Amino acid sequence: MISYFQQHQSQILSWLGWHARLSALPLLFGLILALPLGWLARRYRWAYPPLVGIAGLLYTIPSLALFIVLPGILKTKILDPTNVVVALTIYTVALLVRVVADGLAAVPEDVLQAATAMGYRGFGRLVRVELPIAVPVIGAGLRVAAVSNVSLVSVSALIGVPELGQLFTNGFQLAYQTPILLGIVLSVLLALAFDTAIQLFTRALTPWRRAVRPA
Amino acid sequence: MAKGGAAGMIVTDVANWLSDPANWTGQNGVPTRLLQHLQYSLVALVIAAVIAIPLGLLIGHTRRGTFAVVAIANSFRALPTVGLLTFFYILISPHIHGTGNASYFIPSEIVLILLAIPSMLSNTYAGIENVDPGVKDAAAGMGMRGSQVLWRVELPNALPLIFSGVRSSFLQVIATATVTAYVGLGGLGRYLIDGLAQQDYPQMASGAVLVAVLALLVDLLLALVQRYAVSRGVTGRYRRPAAPVERITAEAAA
Numbered sequence: 001m002i003s004y005f006q007q008h009q010s011q012i013l014s015w016l017g018w019h020a021r022l023s024a025l026p027l028l029f030g031l032i033l034a035l036p037l038g039w040l041a042r043r044y045r046w047a048y049p050p051l052v053g054i055a056g057l058l059y060t061i062p063s064l065a066l067f068i069v070l071p072g073i074l075k076t077k078i079l080d081p082t083n084v085v086v087a088l089t090i091y092t093v094a095l096l097v098r099v100v101a102d103g104l105a106a107v108p109e110d111v112l113q114a115a116t117a118m119g120y121r122g123f124g125r126l127v128r129v130e131l132p133i134a135v136p137v138i139g140a141g142l143r144v145a146a147v148s149n150v151s152l153v154s155v156s157a158l159i160g161v162p163e164l165g166q167l168f169t170n171g172f173q174l175a176y177q178t179p180i181l182l183g184i185v186l187s188v189l190l191a192l193a194f195d196t197a198i199q200l201f202t203r204a205l206t207p208w209r210r211a212v213r214p215a
Numbered sequence: 216m217a218k219g220g221a222a223g224m225i226v227t228d229v230a231n232w233l234s235d236p237a238n239w240t241g242q243n244g245v246p247t248r249l250l251q252h253l254q255y256s257l258v259a260l261v262i263a264a265v266i267a268i269p270l271g272l273l274i275g276h277t278r279r280g281t282f283a284v285v286a287i288a289n290s291f292r293a294l295p296t297v298g299l300l301t302f303f304y305i306l307i308s309p310h311i312h313g314t315g316n317a318s319y320f321i322p323s324e325i326v327l328i329l330l331a332i333p334s335m336l337s338n339t340y341a342g343i344e345n346v347d348p349g350v351k352d353a354a355a356g357m358g359m360r361g362s363q364v365l366w367r368v369e370l371p372n373a374l375p376l377i378f379s380g381v382r383s384s385f386l387q388v389i390a391t392a393t394v395t396a397y398v399g400l401g402g403l404g405r406y407l408i409d410g411l412a413q414q415d416y417p418q419m420a421s422g423a424v425l426v427a428v429l430a431l432l433v434d435l436l437l438a439l440v441q442r443y444a445v446s447r448g449v450t451g452r453y454r455r456p457a458a459p460v461e462r463i464t465a466e467a468a469a
Contacts, residue, residue, distance in 0.1 A: 069423045168302075
C-alpha cells in the first residue's frame with residue numbers, strides 16, 4: 001500500500017486536496033447559512049416546524065441523486081465540483097438548522113436574564129452570550145456533518161469528480177484491492193482530522209468550560 | 216434527446232421519461248427496479264435491526280461496553296460507502312460461482328448492513344440509557360424484575376429514539392442501495408449508473424427523482440408507524456408536545 005502511494009503520490013495528494021476542499025467548503029457555507037436560519041427557527045416559534053421539516057425532507061434525498069439532478073438545475077456540467085459543494089451544503093444546512101435552533105434554545109433562561117441585566121440586548125446578546133454558550137452543541141453537529149461529508153464526497157467519484165473516491169473506482173475497474181484500502185485509510189484519516197480540528201476549535205472557543213470543570 | 220439543459224427542462228425530461236410506457240415494463244421497468252430497491256433495502260434493514268437493537272438493549276440495560284460501542288459506531292460513520300462497497304465486492308465476488316446475482320448481492324448487502332447498524336445501535340442504547348432513573352427505581356420498587364423493567368419500562372420509553380434510529384438507518388440504506396448499482400446490482404440505482412454511461416440525462420434525472428420519492432415515502436410511512444407504536448404517555452401527545460427527541464441531536468450527542 002505504501003509503495004502504491006509512493007508511485008502515485010502526486011495524483012493521490014491532489015485527490016486528497018480536492019477531497020478536503022470538497023468536504024470543508026460545504027461545512028463553511030452550511031454553517032453560514034444555518035446560523036441565521038437556526039436563529040429564525042428559535043426566535044419565531046411558527047418558523048420552527050417548517051424550517052426543520054424542510055431540512056428533514058432535504059436530508060432524505062440520496063446523495064448520488066442530488067449530484068446528478070443538480071447540474072440540470074444549476075446549469076453546470078455534470079463533472080463540475082460545484083455540484084458536490086452545493087449538494088453537501090444542502091445536507092450540512094439541513095443538519096445544522098435544527099442543531100443551531102436547539103442549541104440556542106438550550107441557553108438557560110437565567111443566563112439570558114443576567115445578560116440582559118448587564119446591558120446586553122438584541123444582536124449583541126446573541127453574538128456575545130447566546131452563540132458562545134451554544135458553541136458545544138453546534139460543534140457536535142458540525143462534527144457529524146464533517147464526518148458524513150467526507151464519506152459522501154467519495155460517492156461523487158461514480159460520476160467522475162476527482163477526489164479520493166477515484167481510488168475506489170480505479171481499484172474496482174482493475175479488481176485491485178490496494179488502491180481501495182489506501183482510499184479507505186486516507187478518507188478515514190481525513191474524517192478524523194476534521195473531527196479533531198472541530199473539537200479543538202470548540203474547546204478554544206469555550207475556555208470557561210475548562211475553567212469550571214472540577215478536578 | 217435533451218442533454219443537460221435549463222432548470223425547467225429537467226421537469227419536462229422527467230415527466231416525458233416517466234410517462235413513456237416503455238419505461239414501465241420488463242426487466243428494466245420502474246416497477247421491477249422499485250421492488251428490487253425495496254427488497255435490497257428491507258433485507259439489509261431487517262438483518263441490521265436483528266443485530267443492532269438487541270445489542271443496544273443489552274448494552275443500555277447493563278451499561279457494559281458502552282464506550283467500545285460508541286467508538287465503533289462512530290468510526291463506522293467515517294467509512295466511505297463506495298470504498299466499502301468496492302472492497303467487499305473484490306474480496307467476495309471471485310469466490311462466488313454460479314448463476315444469479317449473488318456475486319453482487321452478497322457484498323452489497325454486507326455494506327448495507329454495516330451502514331445500517333450504527334444509527335440503530337447507538338439510538339437504542341442511548342434511548343435505554345436516557346430513561347429517567349426515577350422511573351426505573353419506581354418500576355423496581357413495584358417489584359419488577361430486571362427483564363420486566365427492560366421490556367415494560369425501558370423499551371417503551373426508548374421507542375421514540377429507537378424509531379429515529381431505524382428511520383435514519385433506512386434512509387441511509389435506501390440512499391446507499393442506489394450506489395450498489397455501480398458494482399452491478401439492480402434497483403433504482405441502475406437508472407443513475409446506466410443513464411450516466413449512456414449520457415441519457417432524462418433517465419438519470421428520473422431515477423434520481425424516483426429514489427428521492429421512495430426515500431420520502433418510506434420515511435413518512437415509518438413516521439406514521441412510530442406515531443401509533445409509541446405510547447402517548449411517552450410522546451406527551453395529550454398536552455402540547457415537549458421538545459421532540461430527534462435523531463440528529465441524538466446522533467450529535469452519541
